[in-house]
Structures are given as C-alpha cells and as structure tokens.
Amino acid sequence: MAEINTPEEKSLNFIEEIIEEDLKSGRYKSIITRFPPEPNGYLHIGHASSICLNFGLTKKFPGYTNLRFDDTNPTTEETEYVESIKDDVRWLGFEWKNELYASDYFDQMYAFAVKLIEKGLAYVDDSTSDQIAAMKGSPTEPGKDSPFRTRSVEENLDLFTRMKNGEFPDGSRTLRAKIDMAHVNMLMRDPVLYRIKHAHHHRTGDKWCIYPMYDMAHGQSDSIENVTHSICTLEFVPHRELYDWLIEKLEIYPSHQYEFARRNLSYTVTSKRKLLQLVNEKYVSGWDDPRMPTISGLRRAGYTPESIREFCTRIGIAKRDNMIDVSLLEFCVREHLNKIALRRMVVFDPVKVVLTNYPADGSFEIVKSEDNPEDPNTTHREIPFSRELYIEREDFMENPPKKFFRLAPGQMVRLKSAYIIKCDEVVKDSNGKITELHCTYIPESKSNADTSGIHVKGTLHWVSVAQAISVEVRLYDRLFKVENPSSEEGDFKDYINPNSLQTITTAYAEPALRNIRFADRCQFLRKGYFCLDKDTSEEKMVFNRTVTLKDTWAKEAKKA
Numbered sequence: 001m002a003e004i005n006t007p008e009e010k011s012l013n014f015i016e017e018i019i020e021e022d023l024k025s026g027r028y029k030s031i032i033t034r035f036p037p038e039p040n041g042y043l044h045i046g047h048a049s050s051i052c053l054n055f056g057l058t059k060k061f062p063g064y065t066n067l068r069f070d071d072t073n074p075t076t077e078e079t080e081y082v083e084s085i086k087d088d089v090r091w092l093g094f095e096w097k098n099e100l101y102a103s104d105y106f107d108q109m110y111a112f113a114v115k116l117i118e119k120g121l122a123y124v125d126d127s128t129s130d131q132i133a134a135m136k137g138s139p140t141e142p143g144k145d146s147p148f149r150t151r152s153v154e155e156n157l158d159l160f161t162r163m164k165n166g167e168f169p170d171g172s173r174t175l176r177a178k179i180d181m182a183h184v185n186m187l188m189r190d191p192v193l194y195r196i197k198h199a200h201h202h203r204t205g206d207k208w209c210i211y212p213m214y215d216m217a218h219g220q221s222d223s224i225e226n227v228t229h230s231i232c233t234l235e236f237v238p239h240r241e242l243y244d245w246l247i248e249k250l251e252i253y254p255s256h257q258y259e260f261a262r263r264n265l266s267y268t269v270t271s272k273r274k275l276l277q278l279v280n281e282k283y284v285s286g287w288d289d290p291r292m293p294t295i296s297g298l299r300r301a302g303y304t305p306e307s308i309r310e311f312c313t314r315i316g317i318a319k320r321d322n323m324i325d326v327s328l329l330e331f332c333v334r335e336h337l338n339k340i341a342l343r344r345m346v347v348f349d350p351v352k353v354v355l356t357n358y359p360a361d362g363s364f365e366i367v368k369s370e371d372n373p374e375d376p377n378t379t380h381r382e383i384p385f386s387r388e389l390y391i392e393r394e395d396f397m398e399n400p401p402k403k404f405f406r407l408a409p410g411q412m413v414r415l416k417s418a419y420i421i422k423c424d425e426v427v428k429d430s431n432g433k434i435t436e437l438h439c440t441y442i443p444e445s446k447s448n449a450d451t452s453g454i455h456v457k458g459t460l461h462w463v464s465v466a467q468a469i470s471v472e473v474r475l476y477d478r479l480f481k482v483e484n485p486s487s488e489e490g491d492f493k494d495y496i497n498p499n500s501l502q503t504i505t506t507a508y509a510e511p512a513l514r515n516i517r518f519a520d521r522c523q524f525l526r527k528g529y530f531c532l533d534k535d536t537s538e539e540k541m542v543f544n545r546t547v548t549l550k551d552t553w554a555k556e557a558k559k560a
Contacts, residue, residue, distance in 0.1 A: 039079075367382075472503065
C-alpha cells in the first residue's frame with residue numbers, strides 16, 4: 001500500500017537541481033519548457049505529472065512553457081483531442097505562453113531533411129518496413145547496410161522531392177538517416193526520418209503526403225522554439241542520442257533532453273490502446289467515464305485540480321519507474337474535499353420512521369445544520385423535520401449484536417442536527433419485510449438546545465418524507481479488481497471489477513441539495529463525496545460518487 005505522509009519542505013528534485021545550476025552558471029538567463037502531447041486521445045493521470053512538472057518548473061524558475069501538439073500522424077489525430085487537451089491543461093490550473101503545433105514546422109523540417117541529404121547524412125530507401133527491420137540486426141549483432149544506402153546526393157534529392165510531390169504510394173519509400181548500422185544503440189542504425197502517408201491532416205489538409213517521424217520532429221521542434229529543457233519519460237532515453245545527433249548535424253539551437261520516470265497507477269491501465277478498447281467495446285460509457293484514468297474522467301468523477309496537483313507533488317519526480325497505489329490519489333481528493341465539500345443528507349435505501357408523538361396535521365419545523373464543519377466561516381442550511389422521515393434500512397436491526405449503536409427496538413439514536421428518537425414498534429408487510437418503524441421523539445433533545453440529559457452513541461442521517469427530493473446516485477468504484485491488470489495472464493479486460501458501477505435510480509435527499517451547482521462538491525453524510533453529473537436534467541438530478549469516506553479497499557486487502 002502507498003505510504004501516505006504529510007509533505008514537508010522538500011528538497012529540489014534532480015531536474016530542478018539541473019535547472020538551478022544552469023541558471024547559476026549563466027548557461028541560461030531563463031528557461032523554456034514545453035508540454036508536447038500527441039492529439040490522438042484524451043490525457044490521463046500520467047500526463048498530469050508531466051503537465052505539473054513542465055508548467056511547475058516555469059512557475060518556480062524564470063521562463064515559460066509552451067503547449068505544442070505533436071501532430072505528425074494524420075491518421076490518428078483529431079481536432080476533438082486538441083480541444084480536450086487544452087481544456088484539461090487549463091482545468092489543472094495552467095496556462096501556456098504559446099500554442100504551437102509540430103505541423104507549424106513542416107516546411108522547416110522538410111528543409112532540414114534536404115540539408116541532411118545534401119551533407120550525405122540521409123538517403124531514400126526503397127526497402128519495405130519488414131526489410132528494414134530485418135536489416136537492423138540485434139543488440140548483439142550488427143545490422144546490414146541497405147542496398148540503397150550508396151545512392152548519390154543528387155538521386156536522393158530527386159527522389160525525396162518526388163516523394164513530397166506525391167509520386168509514390170504509401171510505404172514504397174522512406175527517408176533514412178545515414179549513421180552506423182553497427183551502432184550499439186539500435187535506434188542509431190539508420191533510423192527512418194520521413195514516411196509517405198497520403199492522408200488528410202487536421203491542420204495542413206492535403207498539402208503534405210510525407211510526414212516526419214517522431215525523432216525527426218521532436219528535437220527540431222524543441223530547437224526551433226529554443227526549448228532549454230526538453231523533459232521526457234524514461235522510454236525516450238535511447239532516443240536522446242539521435243536527438244543530439246540531429247541537432248548537431250543540422251547545426252541548430254542545442255536543446256537538451258532530460259528524462260524522468262513514468263509513474264504507473266494501480267488498479268487501472270493508462271495505455272491509450274487499452275483505454276480505446278474499453279471505450280470502443282462499451283466497458284465504459286466514454287473517455288470521460290468516471291472510472292477512466294483520463295483527466296476528463298477524473299473531472300467528471302468530481303476530482304478537483306487541487307487534489308490532482310497535490311497527488312503529483314507527493315509522488316514527485318524520480319529516475320526509476322514504479323507503481324503508485326491509487327489509494328494515494330484517493331487520499332489526496334478526500335483531504336481536499338473534506339475542506340470544501342458541502343454536507344448534505346441523502347438516504348439511498350429508505351425505511352420510513354413515523355414519530356407517533358409528533359403532530360399528525362402535516363406540520364413541520366426547521367432545523368439548521370452546518371454546511372461544512374471544517375470551515376470556520378461555515379454557513380448553515382435549513383432542513384425540514386416532520387412526523388414522517390426516511391432513514392437508511394441498514395441503520396436498523398431488529399435483533400442487533402452487541403455494540404450496534406444504531407436504531408433497534410427499545411434503542412435510542414440521535415437524528416443528525418435534530419432530536420433523539422426511540423424505536424417502539426416494527427411494522428412489517430405480509431412477506432415479513434419491514435415497512436415502517438414507529439418511534440417517539442424526545443422534544444427536549446433538540447440539537448444545540450438539548451436539556452434531556454440523555455446520552456446516545458449513534459447519530460443517523462435522515463430526510464423528511466414530505467419535502468424529500470428524488471435523485472439518481474451512481475456509485476463508482478475502481479474499474480479493475482487487481483492491482484496491475486496489464487501484468488496478469490490473459491486479457492486485461494478479464495479483470496474488470498463487476499461492481500465498478502452501481503446505480504441507485506431513486507434516492508431521497510434533503511431539499512437543500514436542489515440548489516447544488518456543477519462546480520460544487522458534496523459530502524453525503526456517512527456515504528462519501530459526490531458531484532453533480534452532466535446527465536442531470538430538469539426531470540432528475542444525477543450524482544456521481546467521487547470517493548468513499550474511507551479506504552474500503554485497504555480493509556479488503558487485509559482480509560485477503
């Protein structure tokens with residue numbers, strides 16, 4: 001389980017130490033970072049770490065951060081994803097200096113490729129992708145030169161121009177760097193720089209039918225933007241050598257790449273391919289399903305930007321990949337919601353309580369309760385209290401065990417912010433199901449004015465039947481029932497938690513819940529933290545559970 005500690009004053013992480021030294025030495029007067037997502041899907045919690053890191057660095061040190069879309073693969077990228085990414089970054093609390101696109105630089109990248117050809121450092125290869133792979137060799141065996149490696153500069157320039165002009169079909173030719181087919185780093189064995197792809201691009205339309213590969217676009221985009229610290233995850237360590245080689249041979253601004261560890265989250269998957277499967281195969285309702293690890297899913301679930309930023313701060317920046325327990329993320333949101341959430345009473349599975357000594361003429365009174373007891377400046381709301389109330393069915397037991405401090409025959413409890421009641425009679429239907437509890441209330445026991453002298457150990461939430469509003473409640477839980485579904489045998493979808501969503505179509509809430517806005521967060525007393533869902537309509541309010549009040553999974557783990 002993740003160890004949860006209150007963060008103290010932290011020392012600099014290794015990237016901050018590098019930046020501090022660069023500024024101190026005069027290497028840079030200010031820094032430039034960038035967040036460079038590919039717009040081929042929705043951002044997830046892993047991206048949040050990168051966002052917080054890149055934007056956080058330029059909040060801590062002089063400089064700025066660009067948002068640059070790595071849009072070099074037209075068949076997988078859409079404007080929808082671009083807009084969702086911008087929404088997510090802003091929602092997390094960050095603003096970029098410049099909104100840029102790798103496609104902004106297609107003309108410059110083409111010119112860079114021509115320059116490499118002219119210097120004898122790139123050639124057009126007619127080999128298929130399978131043939132190129134076969135010629136790569138292995139980590140212990142050198143690769144073999146392509147038969148097209150010795151083409152003249154003039155022939156390569158002519159073929160590359162014709163590639164650009166659309167004379168060749170997809171996959172028939174590539175442009176490769178001419179480096180070393182025996183290089184110890186296999187990525188340096190004449191990597192592909194450009195491929196032919198006759199596809200409509202979301203920004204450049206049909207202007208281009210050749211597109212740069214990641215390594216041809218990434219470092220050059222950084223250089224064009226004068227990025228000082230290009231921060232990637234560890235899987236890009238082998239790419240750094242090619243990143244530096246291209247910058248050196250092109251004689252352009254020397255951006256530098258630094259790598260940090262990817263943090264995987266337990267009980268979920270963050271692979272875009274797997275997330276897309278979950279969406280396409282209807283295991284979830286969409287990219288923003290509250291069970292998804294996407295930022296839009298977390299937002300819909302009721303997570304706050306503050307809680308996600310705190311989570312990213314707590315997990316920190318490291319040089320080794322590791323698994324982070326999702327309970328830490330849940331802890332961060334609980335900690336924040338406890339401070340800001342409005343308290344409301346909602347009964348999920350009702351049983352009626354009839355107060356036999358309360359007036360039967362339909363009258364009611366108003367009791368007041370704090371909106372948030374954690375807030376020293378809390379406001380108070382008015383709650384109607386009447387003869388007929390709903391309590392949770394699980395809060396009553398006809399034959400209770402010892403230390404059952406809720407309602408039972410002859411037993412007393414306090415109704416939150418109201419009175420102490422005592423159960424006198426249990427009413428059942430012909431099938432033996434309890435339909436009503438006949439109770440008496442103690443008029444002298446009103447909260448904040450109690451003169452009864454009676455002390456009880458249990459306090460229950462409740463709603464007045466006549467004034468209750470009907471709401472739908474969606475109880476979301478972790479999508480997977482195992483810690484690391486991607487490492488288990490078989491299909492990762494076999495490990496989906498069958499109880500990840502339970503819907504209560506009719507729950508009963510105190511009338512103050514009607515005034516809740518989409519931006520508000522609520523604690524349903526004794527039930528968990530909730531937010532209003534976008535499916536809310538004039539006919540019915542719909543609430544999503546963000547997180548339970550306590551980590552129920554920790555208890556299950558101990559049992560196991």
